[in-house]
Each structure stands twice: as structure tokens, then as C-alpha cells.
Amino acid sequence: MDQERLSHAKDVSNGDTDKGQIKDQNQSRRQRRSPFARLASGIALCGAWVIRLLLYLLYGLLKLILLLGRGLLQLKKPLGRLKQALMQPLRIRMRHADQVQQNMRAARKKGRKHFAAALLESAHAYVWGEDGLFITIFNYAAPIASLAFLAGVVFYGAHLQYGLVVQYNGEEIGVVASEAEFDAAASEVHKRIANVELADPLIYTPKFSLTIVNDTSDYVPTSVLADRMLSSSDAVLIQACGVFVDDRFVGAVTSGQEIEFALSERLADFNAPAGATDVRYENEVTFRSGMYLEDSLMETEEMIQKLTASERYRTKYTVQPGDSVVQVARKFSMTESGLRELNPELEDGECEPGTRLTVIRTSSFLPIQYTERMTLTSFIDYDSIEVNTSSVNKGDTRVLVPGVKGEKSNVVDIVYVDGAEASRTVIRSEVLSEPVTEQVGIGTYTAQPMSQNTVLRGSGQFSWPVDGGYISDPFISDRNHKGLDIAAPGGTEIYAAGAGTVTYAGWNAGGYGYLVMVDHGDGYVTVYGHCSMIFVSEGQEVSRGQHIAAVGSTGRSSGNHLHFEVRYNGMYCDPSGFLRVNAD
Missing domain, CATH: 2.20.230.10 (Resuscitation-promoting factor rpfb.)
Known part of the structure; x- marks a missing residue:
């Protein structure tokens, strides 16, 4: 066991010794490399990474543009081809950068001389080669510069101001913004010569040519252009002040001050009614200085008389609905007595719509309103x-x-x-x-007598109270009859002869049998006797023609009939005087 541990320790020690030797060899190689080689190698690596970064950014931008335009299907293929065309040089540059790095690593292993030579060769090819950095930048920069130049030309042209040079009767008389301005000047010339005979030949056909205007002040105003148009003719001209009424030329005078003063005095002396406001001339009077034909020149007094002239005359006026004599007189600033004097048919009465009256009107060259x-x-x-x-x-x-x-x-x-x-x-x-x-x-x-031969020409205040029937016994007759008997079959409908309030509905022991009485509120009461049935009650409001009872023969009666009475303040009246049936 101890021997194995010692053997393992020895192996580990030997491994550490080998690693240390490799590390020392690398350090010794780096120490042997010159500072120039290390600097060149660092620059090349940094350049490669910067280029790579820029290429990635440009690639991302193109991807974004393609993503935004992907929704437009008709542009998908053109954008794809554009992407390939733009990315092809980038891919070449990226492959070239990788090749340079590989060459540099291979040359470094062969020695310093090989490394230096490879570095110079790679740098020259990287920058100036057929697919080098300069050519790549030029391929991108040239179209961008062309587009920028085109945009600059368009922007410059859009901000240029153009005008029309007017050539009139062989002379160049100024620059205008449009033909409409020349037309306005021609209209001004027409106004200035309108009152002069044989002045039409003074108007010539102009010629226009386009020019660039550096300043808007180069444009000629309409009034100046009109002066130059007149000056280019052979007519005798004079510098004067033109008088215009509602833009209509009246004449020219040497000075407009006296005329302005005279018109102001006329307004000041005008006798307007108390409370009148906005007293002024109905027409606008303007004064324009410029060139005018000598024949249009007028004396100041003549011009004042022309502008202030007025006359009064008689005319006819048709009376409108709602007009009175006072209102008609006021419409023409006349007095009521003056209007009646001109129209004796009025006398002291009023006028009727449609009547033709004589009135006095005033007509002025410059009316005052x-x-x-x-x-x-x-x-x-x-x-x-x-x-x-x-x-x-x-x-x-x-x-x-x-x-x-x-x-x-x-x-x-x-x-x-x-x-x-x-x-x-x-x-x-x-x-x-x-x-x-x-x-x-x-x-x-619709209640009417059974026969159209029954004619009553009363006032019509009350209506025929039975649906049919005929008069069987009139008022008074030969027995001091107090009502009107209307015979009809039993059960025939009886109607209220007028609107009112039922004051009695029931049996009457005095001979009327079943009886209905209606008070009409104006002193009149109608009575309906001998009924077989009653359909209303006391206090009930009834309307004219309402079904209130049925014909019968109750009480002192010899047959089916309605006994109908009309009473006024308690007095018996002849019902036929209040009934109107079958009458024209």
C-alpha cells in the first residue's frame, strides 16, 4: 500500500514537472518574439475582430429589414436576392479574415522571418487585394454616396423658386408667380380703360418663359404689372388716382383726397333716424394710384357730382300680409300722411294684402345704408x-x-x-x-227621423233623440202639449240630445212614467218621458248621442213614443226650434 502511494505521488510529481516545462517553453518563446511581431499580431487580431463585429451588425440590420418586409409577400424574393447580393462580399471578407488568422498561426511556427513576411503579405492582400477591405468598402460606399448625391440634388431642386418672365408687346415687363397674376393685372388694365372708346387694341397677348427666382421680392405686384402693360402701349398715359366703386372703374382724377373728404361730409350730413347704426355707403369706394389713359381723367368736381348724384321717383309697391299703412310708410322713409296723400283710396283705413300703392323711392349713384x-x-x-x-x-x-x-x-x-x-x-x-x-x-x-219628409230647420243646438220614428204630436197642438211626441217601436234607442249631467233618472208619478232629465249647464234642460228602460243614473255625465233609454209607453201614454221636452230656465220651449234634420 505504501509503495502504491509512493508510486502515485511520483507519477503526479512527474506530471507537474512536465506541465511546468511546457509553461517555461511557452514563456521562453514569447520572450524570443520581438515587440514588432507582437504589436503586428495584436493589430491584425483587433482588426479582424472589429471587421467581424461590423459585419455582424450589418448582417443583423439586414435581417431586421428582411423581417419587417417579410409580410409583403411580393417583396420576399427581391429582398432575398438583395440579401444574398449584400451578404456575399461580407461572407468573402469573413472567410478571408479566417484565412489570414490561419496563415499567421502557421507562419509563427516557422519562425520570425516567415511570420513577418506572412504578416506583410496578408496585410497587403487584406487591404488592397481583389476581395480586400478597400474594394469591399468601395462596393458599399459608392451606392450609398450615389444615393446621398441624388437625395441632395432632389432636395436642392425642391427648394428652388420658379417664376414666369412676362414678355408683353415685345418688352420684358417683370416676373410673376403664375399666369393667374398676369390675368389679374390684365383685368386691372381692362377696368382702367373700360370707359375709353377704342381702347381694346391696347391689350396684347403675352409670352411666358420659366426662370429661377432667388428672392420673392423679384415678383412684380399686380398694380405695377398693370402700369407696365399700359406703358408698353402707344396710348397717352398719365399718372393719376383711379376711383373704383365695388371694383368697377368710374374714372381717374389727379388726387383722391378731395373726393374722400366730400364723400365723408355727405355721410356726416345724412339725416338718419334716431337710433340708426352702421351708417355707410352700400358700395365700397376705393382709390388706386397708377398709370391711366389720359382720356379717362375727370375734373374733381365732376367726379364728386357723379358720385353724390341721386333722384326721387314714384313707383308701385304691393302690400304684403301683415303690412299696415304705418309699416309701408316706414319701409320707404315716408310719413303716413304723405302715403295717404299719394293713395287717396286708403282714406283713414288700412291697406289690404295685394293692394298696389304708390310710393316714393330714392335712387343714388352711391346709396347710403x-x-x-x-x-x-x-x-x-x-x-x-x-x-x-x-x-x-x-x-x-x-x-x-x-x-x-x-x-x-x-x-x-x-x-x-x-x-x-x-x-x-x-x-x-x-x-x-x-x-x-x-x-x-x-x-x-246618424240618428234621423224614419222619413226624409220630416224636415226641421231649427238651430241644431240639439240633435234628433230617437233612432228613427216620426212626429206624432207637435208642441202645444190642440191640448197644450208641452213637448214633442216622437212615435217609434218599443225598445227603440233614445239618445241624449246634447252633452250634460243626468239630474233625474227613474219613475215619475206625474204621468211621465220612466223619466230622464239632462241639465246642459247653460240654462237648458231636456226631458225624455214614457221610457220602457233607463240606462243612466242621476249625476252621470253623458255626451251628445249617448244611449240613455229605450222607447216605451209607461205613465199616461196611449202607445209607444218618446215625449221630448226642451226647457230654458224652467220655461217650456218648442223642441222643433232646436232640431235640424233633413234641412238643406
Whole structure:
């Protein structure tokens, strides 16, 4: 056992001795290598790793681009070919870097001279060889530089400003941004020569050419371009001030100051109603200095007279719904007495819609307008509806609830031009009273006498109370009869002649038999006697045409009939005066 341990210890000791000898040999080799060789070897290894790292980064970037575009199936194959084309030089460089490392390791074993020669040869091939670093960088850098150059050219061109050189009547008169600006200048020239005869030949056809503009100030304004267009003609021109009304040329004057002052004075002297606001000219007056034809020049006084001219004349006005004499007079800034004097047919009455009235209007070259705020009351039309009702005989109609117009208060801005109303705008409204809807009753009550020969032309306040029948005994007759007897078969339906409250329903010992009395609330009471059956009770509300009883012969009666009475404040009335049947 002790010998085995000693033998094992000896083997271990020998192993340690061998490892130490190898370590010493490596150290001695490193000591024998020159500093230049170690530096060159380190640079080569660092360069290889840097290149490898850059290649891996570029490879990862390409993988990311491919991953993002993988969803586009139509680009998959082109991207794959692009990947192969881009990765081929990288793979070559990676294989070349591995080959350099292998050559360097092999040369190091052969000695210092071989290592130095291999190092120089590998460095030259790595950098300047056919597949060297320089060629690889150039292959990548050249397309990138080309793209950058193209982008720079596009960016530069996109920021260039272009203009049109205008050649007019053989002369170059300026640069404009577009043909629309020339058209505006031509329109300005047309306005300036509109009042001059034989001025059309002054307009020539322009020629345009493209140019690069370095500064926007190189563009010629429309007014200057118009001056140059006129100057290029053979017409006699003068520097003046043009007067325009709503962009329409009126004429030219030497100075516009006196005209502006005269127009301002006219506004100041205008006698506007109290409370009028925004007093101004309806048309916009502008003054533009520039070149004008000498024939368009006017004297200042002549221009003032033309702009301030006005006349009054008679005309006709059709009265509108809702117009009154006062409102019509106000529309034309007239007095009520003045309007009546021009229209004697009005006398002291009001005007009807559709009437043609004579009024006075004012027409001015430059009308003056103003705004007057007023509070006016207007009506709100009511609606009309139809309702079926038994309170009206079938085929007849009657207004059950009269319609009433509503009222509202309106705050209105009324614009007057030359004293006549031109427009009005409602600022706010307030309903003073709501309209009441008209209700028109469409008759559904069908009870009529058995024969159409029974004609009653009463007021129609009450309806025929029996479903059929005929008059067997009139009011008074020969026995001081206090009602109207209507004969009909027993059990025939009896209807309430009008809406009201049942004040009695039962047996009457005074000869009426079974009796119903209905109070209609306006002093009138209707009575239904000799009934065979009663279908209502005291205190019950009934409507016109409601089934309340049946014809019979109870009490002092000689046959089936209804004894029908109409009483007013206790007095007996002839029922036929309240019934209207078979009457035109």
C-alpha cells in the first residue's frame, strides 16, 4: 500500500514537472518574439475582430429589414436576392479574415522571418487585394454616396423658386408667380380703360418663359404689372388716382383726397333716424394710384357730382300680409300722411294684402345704408285639426274650438338703403302667447227621423233623440202639449240630445212614467218621458248621442213614443226650434 502511494505521488510529481516545462517553453518563446511581431499580431487580431463585429451588425440590420418586409409577400424574393447580393462580399471578407488568422498561426511556427513576411503579405492582400477591405468598402460606399448625391440634388431642386418672365408687346415687363397674376393685372388694365372708346387694341397677348427666382421680392405686384402693360402701349398715359366703386372703374382724377373728404361730409350730413347704426355707403369706394389713359381723367368736381348724384321717383309697391299703412310708410322713409296723400283710396283705413300703392323711392349713384334695431310684434299662425264627434250630425262640420293666433316679440335689425327697407334680420324672439289649435268637428251622429219628409230647420243646438220614428204630436197642438211626441217601436234607442249631467233618472208619478232629465249647464234642460228602460243614473255625465233609454209607453201614454221636452230656465220651449234634420 505504501509503495502504491509512493508510486502515485511520483507519477503526479512527474506530471507537474512536465506541465511546468511546457509553461517555461511557452514563456521562453514569447520572450524570443520581438515587440514588432507582437504589436503586428495584436493589430491584425483587433482588426479582424472589429471587421467581424461590423459585419455582424450589418448582417443583423439586414435581417431586421428582411423581417419587417417579410409580410409583403411580393417583396420576399427581391429582398432575398438583395440579401444574398449584400451578404456575399461580407461572407468573402469573413472567410478571408479566417484565412489570414490561419496563415499567421502557421507562419509563427516557422519562425520570425516567415511570420513577418506572412504578416506583410496578408496585410497587403487584406487591404488592397481583389476581395480586400478597400474594394469591399468601395462596393458599399459608392451606392450609398450615389444615393446621398441624388437625395441632395432632389432636395436642392425642391427648394428652388420658379417664376414666369412676362414678355408683353415685345418688352420684358417683370416676373410673376403664375399666369393667374398676369390675368389679374390684365383685368386691372381692362377696368382702367373700360370707359375709353377704342381702347381694346391696347391689350396684347403675352409670352411666358420659366426662370429661377432667388428672392420673392423679384415678383412684380399686380398694380405695377398693370402700369407696365399700359406703358408698353402707344396710348397717352398719365399718372393719376383711379376711383373704383365695388371694383368697377368710374374714372381717374389727379388726387383722391378731395373726393374722400366730400364723400365723408355727405355721410356726416345724412339725416338718419334716431337710433340708426352702421351708417355707410352700400358700395365700397376705393382709390388706386397708377398709370391711366389720359382720356379717362375727370375734373374733381365732376367726379364728386357723379358720385353724390341721386333722384326721387314714384313707383308701385304691393302690400304684403301683415303690412299696415304705418309699416309701408316706414319701409320707404315716408310719413303716413304723405302715403295717404299719394293713395287717396286708403282714406283713414288700412291697406289690404295685394293692394298696389304708390310710393316714393330714392335712387343714388352711391346709396347710403343704415341699420335700425326695432322690437316688433308678430302673429303665430294656429294649426287646425279635425276630430270625429257625435255632437254634429253626420255629413256636417262645426268649429268646436276656435283657433287663436299666438303672438311673439321680435328684436329685428332692419337695413335701409336709400331710405327703403332692403332686408331684415331677426336677432331674437320671445313668444308672448301660444296659438290655440282650431278643432273642426266632423259629424258622426246618424240618428234621423224614419222619413226624409220630416224636415226641421231649427238651430241644431240639439240633435234628433230617437233612432228613427216620426212626429206624432207637435208642441202645444190642440191640448197644450208641452213637448214633442216622437212615435217609434218599443225598445227603440233614445239618445241624449246634447252633452250634460243626468239630474233625474227613474219613475215619475206625474204621468211621465220612466223619466230622464239632462241639465246642459247653460240654462237648458231636456226631458225624455214614457221610457220602457233607463240606462243612466242621476249625476252621470253623458255626451251628445249617448244611449240613455229605450222607447216605451209607461205613465199616461196611449202607445209607444218618446215625449221630448226642451226647457230654458224652467220655461217650456218648442223642441222643433232646436232640431235640424233633413234641412238643406
